[in-house]
Amino acid sequence: MSSRNFSNQSLFIPEVSQCSLFDDLKEEKQVLKISHLIRTNSKKQYFTSSSKNKTGFFKIQSRRYLGNKYKLLNFISDIVNEKCNAYKSICDIFAGTGVVGHHFNDKNIKVISNDRLESNYVSNSCFLASTDINQEEIVQKFEYLNSLIARRENYFSKHYGNSYFDLENAKKIGLIREEIEKISISEQERNILLTSLIYALDKVANTVGHYDAYRKKMDNYKPLNLLIPFIDFRKNINNNVYCEDANVLIRKIDCDILYLDPPYNSRQYCDSYHLLENLVTWKKPKVFGKAKKMDRNHLKSHYCLKTALNAFRDLIENASCKHILLSYNNTGDSKDGRSNARISDDEILNVLKMRGKVEIFERNYQAFNAGKSDPNGNCERIFYCKVKNNL
Numbered sequence: 207m208s209s210r211n212f213s214n215q216s217l218f219i220p221e222v223s224q225c226s227l228f229d230d231l232k233e234e235k236q237v238l239k240i241s242h243l244i245r246t247n248s249k250k251q252y253f254t255s256s257s258k259n260k261t262g263f264f265k266i267q268s269r270r271y272l273g274n275k276y277k278l279l280n281f282i283s284d285i286v287n288e289k290c291n292a293y294k295s296i297c298d299i300f301a302g303t304g305v306v307g308h309h310f311n312d313k314n315i316k317v318i319s320n321d322r323l324e325s326n327y328v329s330n331s332c333f334l335a336s337t338d339i340n341q342e343e344i345v346q347k348f349e350y351l352n353s354l355i356a357r358r359e360n361y362f363s364k365h366y367g368n369s370y371f372d373l374e375n376a377k378k379i380g381l382i383r384e385e386i387e388k389i390s391i392s393e394q395e396r397n398i399l400l401t402s403l404i405y406a407l408d409k410v411a412n413t414v415g416h417y418d419a420y421r422k423k424m425d426n427y428k429p430l431n432l433l434i435p436f437i438d439f440r441k442n443i444n445n446n447v448y449c450e451d452a453n454v455l456i457r458k459i460d461c462d463i464l465y466l467d468p469p470y471n472s473r474q475y476c477d478s479y480h481l482l483e484n485l486v487t488w489k490k491p492k493v494f495g496k497a498k499k500m501d502r503n504h505l506k507s508h509y510c511l512k513t514a515l516n517a518f519r520d521l522i523e524n525a526s527c528k529h530i531l532l533s534y535n536n537t538g539d540s541k542d543g544r545s546n547a548r549i550s551d552d553e554i555l556n557v558l559k560m561r562g563k564v565e566i567f568e569r570n571y572q573a574f575n576a577g578k579s580d581p582n583g584n585c586e587r588i589f590y591c592k593v594k595n596n597l
């Protein structure tokens with residue numbers, strides 16, 4: 207079984223400085239006092255810093271996300287090691303948090319990571335896209351954003367304050383979001399700062415891990431704090447990150463391993479993560495109802511609708527790859543029907559068998575499902591297909 211080495215070794219030399227890049231920014235902000243700068247040595251590998259640095263780090267898995275496969279990485283790895291010889295590329299086409307693609311990320315492996323939601327595209331780009339950003343400057347920007355004091359109400363606090371977030375945090379989130387747009391000098395820098403904001407939100411949100419609803423009681427206040435993402439830039443040189451419908455993208459790419467983790471029931475991810483999508487796209491649309499959701503019609507996934515089987519068949523027919531791994535749960539019949547799987551096991555097998563021999567692997571585990579019980583006894587399955595007629 208392969209395991210990632212998240213070595214935290216310090217490669218950067220701290221240095222004292224009194225200067226600020228942001229002295230001329232708006233008066234609403236606290237004067238920034240950067241106690242030191244972080245300078246890289248010649249090998250720019252990780253964001254990292256000495257223990258004196260005020261801003262800590264977070265890893266890609268430090269986030270609550272429905273259906274995320276972080277706890278199943280060893281299971282997926284075992285199947286890949288057993289079945290997929292000498293692979294050079296892997297496509298995580300329903301990437302969500304991106305932990306699966308990230309797990310296989312290495313200098314000699316090409317990771318293609320894709321998700322229909324822009325909030326996931328931003329964080330997948332942050333952790334997996336190749337970049338040449340100025341690390342010294344961006345560390346200063348983190349400290350600057352953390353130092354902001356929000357006095358006025360803004361779009362975010364008006365809609366999400368005193369519900370999904372404490373009002374103070376909501377005002378700060380809105381202010382930080384505005385500033386990220388102003389201070390980012392490249393798309394990659396913006397993606398890194400936005401990712402930090404997405405992960406920071408998750409730590410202070412008055413929710414059970416998604417934004418379908420907020421908790422009635424606001425009893426867990428913590429101040430919002432941006433951390434720096436732990437990225438190993440050396441491994442990202444071959445990767446591509448996309449924000450497309452999987453059925454559109456599949457026609458444009460090829461890979462050795464295609465990992466599929468589509469939604470399997472009628473619960474749309476754009477409903478559960480509308481707030482992050484609104485924050486990232488920042489078009490400030492009207493929001494509706496108690497849950498304050500924006501219009502999401504353009505984001506609805508076929509995999510959550512009656513058209514799921516057609517979409518799945520189309521995806522498999524057009525996949526140019528050597529191996530297919532599909533995560534798909536069958537949670538049985540639930541009372542409200544919303545948790546029922548959209549595609550039956552027989553249908554999955556019939557479709558996959560068009561491309562080659564299929565095996566099913568099972569493992570028990572405790573999923574992140576926002577506190578609901580799993581009627582299937584926490585058994586996770588992976589359908590493996592060895593493709594014999596690659597396109």
Ligand SMILES: C[S@@+](CC[C@H](N)C(=O)[O-])C[C@H]1O[C@@H](n2cnc3c(N)ncnc32)[C@H](O)[C@@H]1O
Pocket residue numbers: 271272273274275276299300301302303304305306320321322323326450451452453467468469475476507508509
């Ligand atoms: C079960 S989650 C994937 C979780 C992921 N494996 C992880 O570990 O975080 C399914 C993902 O598919 C995305 N999605 C749904 N329909 C899609 C489509 N048609 N094309 C691309 N992504 C889609 C959703 O936004 C969601 O993030």
